[in-house]
Amino acid sequence: MRTDQAGIWLYAVADRLPAFRLAGLTGIRDVPLRALDAGRLTAVASDVQLSEFGEAALRRNLEDLDWLEGVARAHHRVVEALAERAPVVPMRLATVYTSEAAVTGMLAERAADLAEALRRISSCQEWGVKTYADPRQRAQHEADAADRPAGDAPARSGVAYLQRRRRELSEQRDSRQELTDSADLVHARLCDLALDWRLHPPQAPQLTGSTVQMVLNATYLLDECQAANFAAAVAVLGQEQSCLRLDLTGPWPPYSFAEVGDGSR
Amino acid sequence: MTSGNVVQPGSGAAQMYGTGGGREPANLGDILERVLDKGLVIAGDIQVNLLDIELLTIKLRLVIASLETAREVGINWWENDPWLSADAAGQSSQRELQIENRQLRRRVRELESGGQDED
Numbered sequence: 001m002r003t004d005q006a007g008i009w010l011y012a013v014a015d016r017l018p019a020f021r022l023a024g025l026t027g028i029r030d031v032p033l034r035a036l037d038a039g040r041l042t043a044v045a046s047d048v049q050l051s052e053f054g055e056a057a058l059r060r061n062l063e064d065l066d067w068l069e070g071v072a073r074a075h076h077r078v079v080e081a082l083a084e085r086a087p088v089v090p091m092r093l094a095t096v097y098t099s100e101a102a103v104t105g106m107l108a109e110r111a112a113d114l115a116e117a118l119r120r121i122s123s124c125q126e127w128g129v130k131t132y133a134d135p136r137q138r139a140q141h142e143a144d145a146a147d148r149p150a151g152d153a154p155a156r157s158g159v160a161y162l163q164r165r166r167r168e169l170s171e172q173r174d175s176r177q178e179l180t181d182s183a184d185l186v187h188a189r190l191c192d193l194a195l196d197w198r199l200h201p202p203q204a205p206q207l208t209g210s211t212v213q214m215v216l217n218a219t220y221l222l223d224e225c226q227a228a229n230f231a232a233a234v235a236v237l238g239q240e241q242s243c244l245r246l247d248l249t250g251p252w253p254p255y256s257f258a259e260v261g262d263g264s265r
Numbered sequence: 266m267t268s269g270n271v272v273q274p275g276s277g278a279a280q281m282y283g284t285g286g287g288r289e290p291a292n293l294g295d296i297l298e299r300v301l302d303k304g305l306v307i308a309g310d311i312q313v314n315l316l317d318i319e320l321l322t323i324k325l326r327l328v329i330a331s332l333e334t335a336r337e338v339g340i341n342w343w344e345n346d347p348w349l350s351a352d353a354a355g356q357s358s359q360r361e362l363q364i365e366n367r368q369l370r371r372r373v374r375e376l377e378s379g380g381q382d383e384d
Contacts, residue, residue, distance in 0.1 A: 007311060050311075058313045069293055076296045092304035096311035106307060117305065128295060200298045217298075249291065255299035 008036075008103055009048045010095040011078045012088035012253070015118050017042040025081055028053075028074040036100055038107035041114055044082055045103065053096055062094065083253035087122040089114060090255045113260035121257055125224050127250035129190060129234055130203070131183050131216040134245045175243070182241040183216045189237060193230050194220035198256040215244065219256045227251060 009028060019035040027033050027046030036043045051057060061067045072093060079090045097103045107114065191197055202214035222230055231248060238246040 010307075010309065013305070053311070055311050055313060058311065062313070068297075072293070072296050072300050073290070075300055076291070079300075090300075090304045092306050093300040094311075094313050095305075095307060095309045096313075098310040102310050110307065198303075200302070203294050203298070249295055252291075252299065255303040258303060258305040260305060 005050045005054075005098070006047045007050045007053050008034075008045045008097040008100065009053060009075075010091045010097065010103065011044045011046070011075060012082050012090045013107070013114050013118070014042045014044060014082065014086045014088045015115070016040050017044065017082070017086050017088075021085055025078065027078050028071055033078065036103045036107070038104040039111055041107045041111060043103050043107055044078070044088070045097075046078075048096065050098075053094075058094055058096070079253045079255075087118050087124075088253060089117045089121065089258045089260075090253050091258075110260065117258060117260045121221070121254040123224050124195065124221050124254055124257070125227055125251035126219055126221055126254045126256055127227065127230055127248060128200075128217075128219045128252060129186070130214055130247040130249070131186060131218070132212045132214050132245045132247070133179055134212070134243055178243050179215055182244050186237045186241060186244065186246065187216060187218055189233060190218070190220055190230070193226055193233055194222055196221040196257055200256070212245070219252070221254060221257045224251075 011027065011033070016037070017035055022033040022035055022044065025033045028048055031046045031048070034045050034047070036045055052061065061071075075093055079088065082088045083090075097106075187197075197218055197220045200217040200219060202217045220230070227250075234246050234248045238244070
């Protein structure tokens with residue numbers, strides 16, 4: 001049985017991160033981190049049991065939301081701690097090797113791509129901006145509609161009903177257009193301050209714990225010296241665009257910009 | 266899992282991040298969309314098919330969201346929001362019209378039968 005064998009879980013690749021800089025950091029299941037070097041590159045890893053992180057086990061465990069949450073948070077905690085120490089290219093969750101030689105072999109084989117990815121994200125931070133339809137604006141629309149007189153036709157007639165429906169539908173189209181236009185404007189302004197950007201799918205209200213719909217879920221790569229400017233711009237845009245609410249998150253390690261090879265747009 | 270390192274702009278975003286440290290744990294959704302959908306993809310020795318992970322991601326959205334929302338995660342997600350969607354509102358107004366129509370037909374039947382209630 002090979003279930004008690006150890007595997008090597010990768011968190012991130014850095015440009016020559018000496019092992020002493022990992023002192024005190026632990027990874028998944030609180031196992032101490034290891035630095036595996038090849039040339040100028042260091043893969044930061046920790047040992048995992050294949051009984052839990054082998055192929056079949058991973059397949060099963062990844063379907064378990066509580067297990068996934070624990071592992072995702074542990075992975076993120078390490079990547080975040082590393083990103084505070086040095087530029088790192090974060091690995092996607094569940095990159096597992098069975099030998100040190102396989103890890104260092106990969107580093108050597110992908111050295112040029114990894115060095116290029118590291119160069120691209122060096123001195124950079126990722127900041128997320130989630131744009132929601134502002135619920136206060138929606139409440140205002142509804143209040144306006146309720147206050148409005150029924151029009152020329154008698155209130156209970158079919159004509160009045162159709163007039164009211166047509167007006168409501170036209171207002172809904174207008175507010176949808178207004179939301180889209182405002183979100184586009186916010187994104188365009190923020191892109192001016194960013195080195196690069198990516199769009200994530202908007203999160204469902206159930207996921208965000210919010211009752212309002214997310215219009216845009218964007219993430220931006222910033223020169224770290226732009227972070228304060230960027231946060232200020234988000235605050236100003238949130239004030240200007242009254243139909244939107246903006247949530248700023250970060251700084252994130254540059255997960256969304258970790259592509260190698262033809263990844264850059 | 267709903268508390269994130271979220272900053273409400275206008276509540277001093279720049280100041281909060283300027284001070285560093287003491288950040289709240291990030292929102293799980295924000296973490297998962299990055300560690301599962303993004304991050305560098307390099308095939309390890311343990312092959313968890315990426316397609317599986319992508320399916321899992323979709324499944325997560327199904328678990329946490331609704332099927333309809335997940336289908337609409339593209340640019341047309343709002344089609345199902347009656348406030349935003351003329352189409353969705355149209356469907357509900359059609360229902361209203363159907364109900365009104367039924368009530369009117371019943372009323373006509375009542376009047377034609379000389380005021381007797383046939384129901």
